[in-house]
Amino acid sequence: MAPRIAASAAQAVANITDGSTVLIGGFGNAGQPMELIDALLEGGASDLTVVNNNAGQADAGLALLIKERRVAKIICSFPRQSDSWHFDEAYRAGEIELELVPQGNLAERIRAAGAGIGGFFTPTGYGTLLAEGKETRIIDGRGYVLESPIHADFALIKALRADAHGNLVYRKTARNFGPIMATAAKQAIVQVDDIVPVGSIDPENVITPGIYVNTLVALGGAQ
Amino acid sequence: MSAYTEQKLTRDEMAQLVAADIPAGAFVNLGIGQPTNVSNFLTAEQGVTLHTENGMLGMGPVAVGDQVDEDLINAGKIPVTELPGASFFHHADSFAMMRGGHLDVCVLGAFQVSAAGDLANWHTGAEGAIPAVGGAMDLAIGAKQTWVMMSLFTKGGESKLVETLSYPVTGLGCVSRIYTEVAVFELRDAKVYVRSTHGISFADLAAKVPVELTEVK
Numbered sequence: 001m002a003p004r005i006a007a008s009a010a011q012a013v014a015n016i017t018d019g020s021t022v023l024i025g026g027f028g029n030a031g032q033p034m035e036l037i038d039a040l041l042e043g044g045a046s047d048l049t050v051v052n053n054n055a056g057q058a059d060a061g062l063a064l065l066i067k068e069r070r071v072a073k074i075i076c077s078f079p080r081q082s083d084s085w086h087f088d089e090a091y092r093a094g095e096i097e098l099e100l101v102p103q104g105n106l107a108e109r110i111r112a113a114g115a116g117i118g119g120f121f122t123p124t125g126y127g128t129l130l131a132e133g134k135e136t137r138i139i140d141g142r143g144y145v146l147e148s149p150i151h152a153d154f155a156l157i158k159a160l161r162a163d164a165h166g167n168l169v170y171r172k173t174a175r176n177f178g179p180i181m182a183t184a185a186k187q188a189i190v191q192v193d194d195i196v197p198v199g200s201i202d203p204e205n206v207i208t209p210g211i212y213v214n215t216l217v218a219l220g221g222a223q
Numbered sequence: 224m225s226a227y228t229e230q231k232l233t234r235d236e237m238a239q240l241v242a243a244d245i246p247a248g249a250f251v252n253l254g255i256g257q258p259t260n261v262s263n264f265l266t267a268e269q270g271v272t273l274h275t276e277n278g279m280l281g282m283g284p285v286a287v288g289d290q291v292d293e294d295l296i297n298a299g300k301i302p303v304t305e306l307p308g309a310s311f312f313h314h315a316d317s318f319a320m321m322r323g324g325h326l327d328v329c330v331l332g333a334f335q336v337s338a339a340g341d342l343a344n345w346h347t348g349a350e351g352a353i354p355a356v357g358g359a360m361d362l363a364i365g366a367k368q369t370w371v372m373m374s375l376f377t378k379g380g381e382s383k384l385v386e387t388l389s390y391p392v393t394g395l396g397c398v399s400r401i402y403t404e405v406a407v408f409e410l411r412d413a414k415v416y417v418r419s420t421h422g423i424s425f426a427d428l429a430a431k432v433p434v435e436l437t438e439v440k
Contacts, residue, residue, distance in 0.1 A: 027277040027278075027296070027300070027314075028296060028300035029293060029300075030277070030293060030294050030295075030296050030300075031294070053314075077355070077356055077357050077358070078355045078356065078357040079353060079355055080353040080354070080355040081355075088353060091353055092351075092353075100354055100355070100356055101356075102356050102357075102358070102359070102360040102361055103276065103314075103318065103356070103357050103358040103361060104318030104319075104321060104322055104358060104360075104361035104365075105360075105361070107313075107314040107315040107317070107318050108315055108318065108319075110315070111315040122322065123322065123364050124322060124360045124361045124364060124365075125360050126364075126394075126395065127392055127394075127395040128360060128391065128392045128393065128394075129346070129354075129391050129392075130356065130360070143395070170311075171294045172279075172292065172294040172295040172305070172311055173275070173277050173278050173279055173294060173295055173296055173311065174293075174294040175278055175311055175312070175313055176277050176278050176313065176314050177313070177314050178313065179313040179315075180313055180314060180315045207313075
């Protein structure tokens, strides 16, 4: 089924309810779907579990969701940065739960969810604090940790362009988590600069096939 | 006798040494901080391709002026450039590339390295510190070779090359080489070899480092 085309970012995120698990794309600000996050903030959903590489920068996007205490739990690899003050404050106050995951395990857990994998053994984190309490196994003489998929209710993603079938292309390192997050959520909501007619994206260049995309919103270019 | 120079190595000299050791044509990931400086000493003839964990091979120098593009950044979230022949890929591919042993060399900073090559570089374990790991654990165990650049001693004069880590582990048995301002170490065959010393004799070094050292003959 072709994706729904939302008229605004607010309409695109209107179905996100309290207690949802939301994958949010981006590595730092590159690929972070700022307008969708702002709309989510406006919409008022709370008690969210958010999955992102970081825990927000400065006073924008994810940082504001955390500031407003909408995020009950964050699953990320690198929360602490020079400008992660809203997360730092919430964390120190005991008002946000943190699940810290090595970045490659975070990516693979998201990928696994979208690919129907029930779990996987990874060497990353073996013998460390982040593997405590997890099942381990020695395979061919090397230690591995069992990691589980991260399924989500929604994914908020920023891509460069979509066609009306939801086929996506990204831009440079803003691609980062977008393609895997699109596969791992029940509902993938994607903001793009523009939506072009079907047939105008060379199929060889499609990075996320439209099958994964549920909602599109065109917000125009930043320039 | 291991190689010897009168003076300690400067940070640039350490970076230069690491750069010279990177094999021609290698795919390399340089960690945040001191290791990033290595890129300034790689030569065009070496044909080294730089990987950045956020999804790019063929990363070029830091962007300046009009080159700055917020969609084109490195792992430290600094705007960079792309070189001809560069490629972009998503995060799971980027870490599969790393974990799957496709990168030849990864250069990282460290709090401590043990004689067995265990690495600590992600968390001080200090009370109240907010932990952050990023790609450190994936990088440590993923590349074919993991090299460390660090000062050999803490501000208090304690050796960061240790028998057993006191900081939380990043990866076990992963480090094969350590570049410091006073010596270059090679970890292999369950031994710590000293390849070169700088501003210190082997005997003085051996007296200050609490692990058994072997001179490269």
